[in-house]
Amino acid sequence: MDIRAQLSMSFNLDKCIGCHTCSVSCKNIWTTRQGAEYMWWNNVETKPGAGFPLTWEDQERYRGGWEVSDGGNLRLKLIKGNKLRTLASIFFQPNLPTIDDYYEPFTYDYQNLFNAPAGDDQPVARPKSLITGDFMEKISLGPNWDDDFGGSPLYGSNDPNLKGLSESQKEMLTKFHKLFYFYVPRICNHCLNPACVAACPSGALYKRGEDGIVLIDQDTCRAWRFCVSACPYKKPYYNWATGKSEKCIFCYPRTETGQPNACAHSCVGRIRTVGALLYDAERIQEIAKLPDEKLVDGMRDIVLDPFDPKVVEAAKKAGIDGNWIAAAQNSPAYNLFKKWRLSMPNHPEFRTLPMNTYIPPLSPILHQVKADRGGLFDPEADDFFNDIDKMRIPVKFLANLLSAGNEKIVIESLKKQMAVRIYWRQKRVGDIGEKAVKSALSSSGLTPQDCEDIYRLNSLATYKERFVIPETHRESKSTVDPRTMYEKRGTVGFGTKKKELIGRQW
Amino acid sequence: MIDNILFGHMPYLFIVTAVVGTIYRYVANRYTWSSLSSQFLENKSLFYGSFPWHYGIIIILLGHIIGIITPGSILAWNSVPLRLYILEISGLSLGILAFIGLLVLVYRRLTDSRVKAVTSSWDVLLLIVLLIQVATGLANATMYRWGSNWYAASAVPWIWSILTLNPRVDYIATLPLITKVHIFNALIFIGLIPFTRLVHFLAFIGPIKYLFRPWQVVRWYNRDTQTENIVQYK
Ligand code: HEM
Ligand code: SF4
Ligand code: SF4
Numbered sequence: 126m127d128i129r130a131q132l133s134m135s136f137n138l139d140k141c142i143g144c145h146t147c148s149v150s151c152k153n154i155w156t157t158r159q160g161a162e163y164m165w166w167n168n169v170e171t172k173p174g175a176g177f178p179l180t181w182e183d184q185e186r187y188r189g190g191w192e193v194s195d196g197g198n199l200r201l202k203l204i205k206g207n208k209l210r211t212l213a214s215i216f217f218q219p220n221l222p223t224i225d226d227y228y229e230p231f232t233y234d235y236q237n238l239f240n241a242p243a244g245d246d247q248p249v250a251r252p253k254s255l256i257t258g259d260f261m262e263k264i265s266l267g268p269n270w271d272d273d274f275g276g277s278p279l280y281g282s283n284d285p286n287l288k289g290l291s292e293s294q295k296e297m298l299t300k301f302h303k304l305f306y307f308y309v310p311r312i313c314n315h316c317l318n319p320a321c322v323a324a325c326p327s328g329a330l331y332k333r334g335e336d337g338i339v340l341i342d343q344d345t346c347r348a349w350r351f352c353v354s355a356c357p358y359k360k361p362y363y364n365w366a367t368g369k370s371e372k373c374i375f376c377y378p379r380t381e382t383g384q385p386n387a388c389a390h391s392c393v394g395r396i397r398t399v400g401a402l403l404y405d406a407e408r409i410q411e412i413a414k415l416p417d418e419k420l421v422d423g424m425r426d427i428v429l430d431p432f433d434p435k436v437v438e439a440a441k442k443a444g445i446d447g448n449w450i451a452a453a454q455n456s457p458a459y460n461l462f463k464k465w466r467l468s469m470p471n472h473p474e475f476r477t478l479p480m481n482t483y484i485p486p487l488s489p490i491l492h493q494v495k496a497d498r499g500g501l502f503d504p505e506a507d508d509f510f511n512d513i514d515k516m517r518i519p520v521k522f523l524a525n526l527l528s529a530g531n532e533k534i535v536i537e538s539l540k541k542q543m544a545v546r547i548y549w550r551q552k553r554v555g556d557i558g559e560k561a562v563k564s565a566l567s568s569s570g571l572t573p574q575d576c577e578d579i580y581r582l583n584s585l586a587t588y589k590e591r592f593v594i595p596e597t598h599r600e601s602k603s604t605v606d607p608r609t610m611y612e613k614r615g616t617v618g619f620g621t622k623k624k625e626l627i628g629r630q631w
Numbered sequence: 632m633i634d635n636i637l638f639g640h641m642p643y644l645f646i647v648t649a650v651v652g653t654i655y656r657y658v659a660n661r662y663t664w665s666s667l668s669s670q671f672l673e674n675k676s677l678f679y680g681s682f683p684w685h686y687g688i689i690i691i692l693l694g695h696i697i698g699i700i701t702p703g704s705i706l707a708w709n710s711v712p713l714r715l716y717i718l719e720i721s722g723l724s725l726g727i728l729a730f731i732g733l734l735v736l737v738y739r740r741l742t743d744s745r746v747k748a749v750t751s752s753w754d755v756l757l758l759i760v761l762l763i764q765v766a767t768g769l770a771n772a773t774m775y776r777w778g779s780n781w782y783a784a785s786a787v788p789w790i791w792s793i794l795t796l797n798p799r800v801d802y803i804a805t806l807p808l809i810t811k812v813h814i815f816n817a818l819i820f821i822g823l824i825p826f827t828r829l830v831h832f833l834a835f836i837g838p839i840k841y842l843f844r845p846w847q848v849v850r851w852y853n854r855d856t857q858t859e860n861i862v863q864y865k
Contacts, residue, residue, distance in 0.1 A: 201846075208842050215838060216685040223674050224745075256672065257744045323846035327837035334851035347665040347834050365749060368667030444853075599852065629751040631663040631828045 131337030160366025189357030190475030314479030324355030400456030652825025687729025
């Protein structure tokens with residue numbers, strides 16, 4: 126056993142209102158610099174939708190993530206596991222997305238509103254490219270371009286997760302007047318088996334041993350851009366002005382001091398929780414090779430029970446601090462992912478073992494059931510609970526998104542969410558009947574206490590309950606000399622380039 | 632006299648600049664130790680430029696270096712006419728490949744507005760020097776026959792005389808003008824290494840280490856920095 130700790134964020138998709146507050150707070154802190162304008166380390170996508178960059182989930186096109194070779198080996202899809210191929214395509218990468226797959230960053234010529242000479246027409250502020258400074262004919266892509274379907278059925282119907290759905294199911298999701306959608310906020314998953322790290326020829330990317338955060342060393346990055354191509358989630362972004370790739374840093378300057386990430390902190394819907402997990406690093410390869418339908422369970426398996434005395438013992442031996450072990454025992458991430466089995470990773474089939482998890486959203490059942498039964502719906506006779514697979518969002522779609530196609534795992538989570546609602550409905554209103562509650566609990570495997578706890582975490586939990594982030598006390602053992610820490614304040618970080626003697630040379 | 636200055640004294644200026652400057656840049660400003668990629672902004676013509684250019688120029692450069700290290704092996708290889716033709720023809724075709732790639736790269740840098748936005752004056756200067764270098768190289772190969780032979784027989788001894796601090800300009804004094812331009816421009820190229828994106832070909836060590844490295848990299852900030860910081864997931 127090789128125990129390590131990992132910070133993990135959970136998203137309750139049932140509650141995301143798609144307000145993009147998370148994206149904006151992230152942008153304001155980290156990516157308002159030249160070359161980074163187009164980057165959204167945190168972004169929120171409408172599902173179904175084409176996503177950002179366009180169709181990033183389509184690995185036939187981008188070849189991100191890992192695959193299992195015929196010989197049973199785990200290998201990078203991008204280079205088919207052959208590192209020599211990395212060298213061969215170092216001069217030009219066939220699978221790299223370009224700025225046009227994101228959008229050309231722009232501003233407006235606001236000065237014209239003030240400076241235009243008097244004339245018959247109202248002066249306008251024309252869009253201007255932030256790359257070239259030239260006027261742009263028209264803006265044809267932008268941040269959240271397909272937000273709420275972006276006024277066109279095209280984006281929704283290009284969603285790669287629609288594969289395997291029946292025509293009528295697709296229609297329920299994408300046809301105007303009928304459609305139904307939800308939001309998926311995304312940050313880097315700080316994977317256990319990160320493809321970005323594995324693909325970097327200069328070794329600039331690394332996973333931090335202490336908290337699992339995946340970072341890019343800006344001084345070592347040599348602009349080869351393999352991380353951008355290899356990450357199936359397209360979360361490393363290439364800064365075209367500095368020639369360095371950058372990615373979500375899990376707000377480590379904040380988490381190291383026990384504060385939640387900016388996105389999680391600012392989340393209006395309070396959909397995000399952050400906690401620590403303990404896992405067994407020895408089993409990463411084994412788990413990443415599992416067949417698709419076993420991946421989610423495998424990932425739950427690699428996460429260790431923090432109450433098991435053997436695990437605690439081993440964790441202490443591995444040098445994990447007491448406050449981390451305590452945090453792992455009190456971790457919303459652990460409860461949601463492993464204890465209650467409510468949340469699941471995004472696209473586990475990419476085999477990077479992503480460490481952020483999502484609770485799939487519930488959606489109305491009534492409408493469809495009603496249609497199925499000739500417009501009649503009788504709340505007394507009809508069985509809410511077992512009609513889960515008749516929800517507006519087809520289980521298949523959620524399974525494509527969150528469980529590598531394994532519908533059982535999604536249904537289990539949805540049933541549990543329903544059971545919690547039934548439990549509370551009976552408790553508060555009392556019109557469902559104890560029998561219905563009992564059967565809901567027994568068939569979903571929850572106890573009344575679980576229902577209380579799940580309800581609390583997902584609706585009432587305070588800041589301290591949602592964000593259980595242990596401090597790292599870097600000052601006490603850091604390889605950085607603590608005496609120089611104050612000198613370094615304000616001098617490191619993104620966007621602080623050294624001034625060149627004679628212009629940009631690289 | 633002028634030969635003496637250009638090929639007897641100037642080489643030291645350029646070589647010392649290159650060595651000192653490159654070491655300084657590596658130590659003081661490793662952040663810039665790369666070649667700012669513009670594929671993200673334009674990836675259509677880059678393919679037709681970057682691939683032929685790099686494959687051509689890297690092999691040709693290696694050829695030149697092998698010539699410097701073991702001139703005898705080149706002469707021995709060339710002693711059979713057929714082998715000489717093979718060497719010359721492959722050299723020439725690689726040169727043409729590199730030249731075509733370079734023309735595409737130059738055209739792209741000068742015309743694409745997005746690429747222009749990330750082009751510095753150093754980039755332009757470098758491309759001009761490279762154009763002169765490859766063009767005069769091709770001219771040598773086509774106008775003065777069996778360049779590989781006289782490269783090994785006269786240019787290489789001159790290079791060694793420079794490196795051993797005993798400059799013997801007479802080795803190359805009688806070479807044609809175009810060849811002299813090729814040689815002097817090569818010196819400028821060397822002098823430009825620390826000032827331009829050229830340092831990126833010294834960064835190839837990274838990719839070579841990559842071949843032997845485990846997939847995953849883990850760094851611990853509370854462990855000794857002296858440890859190699861690279862840990863394989865078991
Ligand atoms: C040793 C291995 C080398 C590697 C791995 C390498 C890699 C690269 C890469 C990744 C780029 C950026 C292409 C892009 O825009 O995406 C580049 C550009 C460039 N390389 Fe290299 N290179 C190597 C050797 C060389 C050599 C030997 C030379 C010249 C003697 C050279 C000259 C250039 C030039 C001039 C550019 C800029 C092209 C432009 O104008 O866009 N490279 N190289
Ligand atoms: S999600 Fe993050 S850690 Fe995972 S492969 Fe992508 S960039 Fe790397
Ligand atoms: S801030 Fe919260 S609710 Fe708003 S879009 Fe982001 S994740 Fe969703």
